[in-house]
Amino acid sequence: MNEAPAGAQPVTDSSFRTALGRFVTGVTVVTCRVAGVDHAMTANSLTSVSLDPPLVLVCVEHDTRFHEAILAAGVWGVSVLDESARGTASWFATRGRPLVGQLDPVAHHRSASTGVALIDAALAWLDVRTVSVHPGGDHSVVIGEVIGLRVAEEPGAALTFYRGGYGSVD
Ligand SMILES: Cc1cc2nc3c(=O)[nH]c(=O)nc-3n(C[C@H](O)[C@H](O)[C@H](O)COP(=O)(O)O)c2cc1C
Numbered sequence: 001m002n003e004a005p006a007g008a009q010p011v012t013d014s015s016f017r018t019a020l021g022r023f024v025t026g027v028t029v030v031t032c033r034v035a036g037v038d039h040a041m042t043a044n045s046l047t048s049v050s051l052d053p054p055l056v057l058v059c060v061e062h063d064t065r066f067h068e069a070i071l072a073a074g075v076w077g078v079s080v081l082d083e084s085a086r087g088t089a090s091w092f093a094t095r096g097r098p099l100v101g102q103l104d105p106v107a108h109h110r111s112a113s114t115g116v117a118l119i120d121a122a123l124a125w126l127d128v129r130t131v132s133v134h135p136g137g138d139h140s141v142v143i144g145e146v147i148g149l150r151v152a153e154e155p156g157a158a159l160t161f162y163r164g165g166y167g168s169v170d
Contacts, residue, residue, distance in 0.1 A: 017164075024162040027081045027089045030058055030066070031117045032073035038103050038117050039069035042093035044161045045139075046078060054146040056128060059139040065099060070142055071133065077116035078126040083157040083168035085121035090166075113148045123155040 009015050025044040032039050045059035056078070060067045070076055081089055088106050091097065107120040111127050118125045127148035134141040157168040 021163045024160055027085075027159045027161050027166070028058075029079045029081060029085075029088065029092050029119050029122075030060075030070070030076055031079070031119075032066075032070050032076040033116055034069050034072045037100060039066055039073075039099070040092045040102060040117065041066035042089045046080075049143060055131065055143055056126065056146060057141055057143045059136055059141050061139050063138070067140060070130070071140070075114045075116065075127065075129050075147075076142075076144065077111055077114065077118050078128060079119035079122040080124040080126075081119065081159040082121050082123050082152075082155070083159050085119060085159055086166050088119060088121060089159060111148065122152065123158055124151045125149065 028043050028046045029040050030043045041064060043058050047057050049055035049057050060070055091106065103117050108117045109120060111118055114127045126146050128144035129147050130142055130144045132143045157170045160167045160169050
């Protein structure tokens with residue numbers, strides 16, 4: 001059995017959040033469309049999984065409206081946010097915001113291939129088709145194939161998330 005390192009702290013919600021908060025990430029908005037309604041959610045769990053085939057994953061909490069939406073949609077978009085999109089990230093992380101029209105205050109466009117909404121203030125955009133969904137505690141791990149992508153020609157600074165707060169890196 002593995003021994004806990006000297007001075008190890010108990011694993012609680014709080015210590016888990018603090019430890020994982022030391023892992024700096026980028027910030028994305030994941031989007032999909034179901035029955036003509038756009039859904040969007042801020043997510044920093046986006047991870048590259050495989051190059052051949054090109055796969056990414058996102059972990060979606062059961063207790064979000066986006067969970068049902070992404071499973072129903074089958075195709076989804078990812079916008080990798082730039083530093084100007086701090087307010088956008090906060091907006092799509094706000095629990096209980098209106099569902100219908102939530103994209104109206106945010107500059108966005110539509111993917112030519114899938115029709116999902118993509119956030120303008122981003123460094124790269126992905127079109128993704130779900131290939132598998134795996135249980136992951138209180139989240140589902142949604143793995144998808146990247147079926148289209150675009151990168152900003154002159155990328156600015158990236159929006160980051162570290163120790164519970166937004167920052168940026170060039
Ligand atoms: C920086 C940041 C990253 C987040 N990443 C995720 C994530 O990867 N998966 C997730 O399920 N929720 C994540 N959240 C929380 C959701 O954005 C939040 O619960 C959102 O309100 C869900 O919206 P919905 O209930 O309308 O679907 C994140 C929040 C923030 C601020």
